Structures are given as structure tokens and as C-alpha cells.
Amino acid sequence: MFERFTEAARAVVKQAVLHAERERAEQVDEGHLLLALLERRGSRGAFALDALGLADEGRRAEIGRAVAVARRRAGLSRADAEALAGFGIDVDEIVARVEEVHGVGALAGGRRLGGRRPFAREAKKVLEGSLRVALSHGERSIGDEHLLLAMVSRDGISAEVLEERGVTAGAVERVLYGDAGRAAG
Numbered sequence: 814m815f816e817r818f819t820e821a822a823r824a825v826v827k828q829a830v831l832h833a834e835r836e837r838a839e840q841v842d843e844g845h846l847l848l849a850l851l852e853r854r855g856s857r858g859a860f861a862l863d864a865l866g867l868a869d870e871g872r873r874a875e876i877g878r879a880v881a882v883a884r885r886r887a888g889l890s891r892a893d894a895e896a897l898a899g900f901g902i903d904v905d906e907i908v909a910r911v912e913e914v915h916g917v918g919a920l921a922g923g924r925r926l927g928g929r930r931p932f933a934r935e936a937k938k939v940l941e942g943s944l945r946v947a948l949s950h951g952e953r954s955i956g957d958e959h960l961l962l963a964m965v966s967r968d969g970i971s972a973e974v975l976e977e978r979g980v981t982a983g984a985v986e987r988v989l990y991g992d993a994g995r996a997a998g
Contacts, residue, residue: 814944814955821856821957822943825849833930840933843964844880847971850961851876858957861988865980876974883970890973939963939971950990958989 818826828849833841851873853859867873886894886904894904932940942963947955964971966982975981 814940817944817947817953817955819954819956821853821858822955822960825853825858825957825960826940828852829936830930838930841930841936842884842933843935843939843969843971844884846936846939846960847880847964847974848877850957850964853957856957857989858961861958861961861985862980864988865978865984867978867980872978876978879974879977880970883974890968890970892968892973935969938967939969942967958985961985962989 815823815826825846826849829841829845832838832845832848838845850858851862851867853862862868867876883890889897889904897904939960940963943955943959946959946962946966947953950959952959962982962985965975965980965985966972972982
């Protein structure tokens with residue numbers, strides 16, 4: 814599949830790995846992919862994000878903070894936390910107690926000092942989904958725009974963080990493909 818990735822898509826994946834390495838994260842997660850997408854310039858994915866109001870560095874930094882907060886909750890989305898609250902489970906209270914004993918970010922995953930980092934299940938689903946998105950538009954190559962569309966087309970932290978800022982699958986489709994893209998997607 815990676816042989817189909819454009820230079821822009823490969824750059825996103827490489828940058829996501831660098832984000833994980835800098836954080837000494839155990840795995841490359843979908844948040845790392847999102848942060849790498851936000852750093853792109855001059856690509857179709859960057860164009861879509863800019864057109865949807867995320868050109869401002871402040872907005873991008875805000876997304877980085879939102880991803881960090883979600884990681885502190887062990888990757889639970891806001892919807893997951895609300896569902897647990899329905900059962901009387903306060904995720905924020907659990908995070909606070911765990912961090913009190915084990916330190917800030919204890920639920921974010923293990924720390925890895927070196928070596929290759931595997932991709933987390935959710936990140937793999939984004940990569941796999943990007944192939945389906947490209948094929949649904951009749952395109953043979955996978956670009957960073959396909960990574961973005963795959964990300965916003967599935968449930969997950971990245972989609973939630975972007976949706977809160979108006980970046981939805983439908984909005985990205987319209988920016989990239991107009992009305993024709995909505996029929997194909």
C-alpha cells in the first residue's frame with residue numbers, strides 16, 4: 814500500500830513517526846498523524862485544512878492541545894467519556910487519581926526510549942481507510958488529502974477534535990471535490 818502514497822502522504826507518515834519519537838510514545842497513534850497533517854504546507858490536505866479555517870497557527874496549536882488532553886484520557890473520546898458518565902464513571906476523576914499516583918500522562922501509554930514504533934490500531938485504520946477513499950474517487954495514488962478524509966470519516970479522537978472546529982468529512986469532500994466528491998465518497 815505504501816508504494817501508492819504520494820510524497821505528501823509519505824511526509825505525513827514520517828512526520829507522525831517523528832512526533833511519536835519526540836514524545837517517546839510507545840506507538841504512532843492517529844493524533845500523531847493529525848499533528849503531522851497540520852504541519853503540511855502546499856499539499857491538497859493542507860489546502861483543505863486551510864480552506865476550512867485551520868490556517869491559523871493558533872488554531873493548529875489548539876488542536877495539538879486537544880489531542881494531548883485526549884491522550885491523557887487514554888485515548889477515550891469525549892463521546893466515550895460521556896457514555897461512561899452515564900454509568901456513573903467520571904473519567905476526569907479517574908485520570909486525576911491515576912496521575913496523582915503515577916504522574917501526568919500516565920494513561921497516555923508507555924514510554925519507549927528507542928527502536929521502531931509500531932502504528933496503533935486506530936492509526937492503521939486511518940492508513941487503510943486512505944486507500945479506500947482514494948479508490949472511491951477513482952484515484953490510484955494516496956495523497957495526504959486521502960489521509961485527512963479517512964481520518965474525519967471514522968470515529969476517533971482526531972475526527973472529534975476536527976469536527977469541533979467545523980472540519981467534517983462532508984466539509985472536506987466539498988472543499989476537495991465539490992458536489993461531485995460527495996456522490997463518490
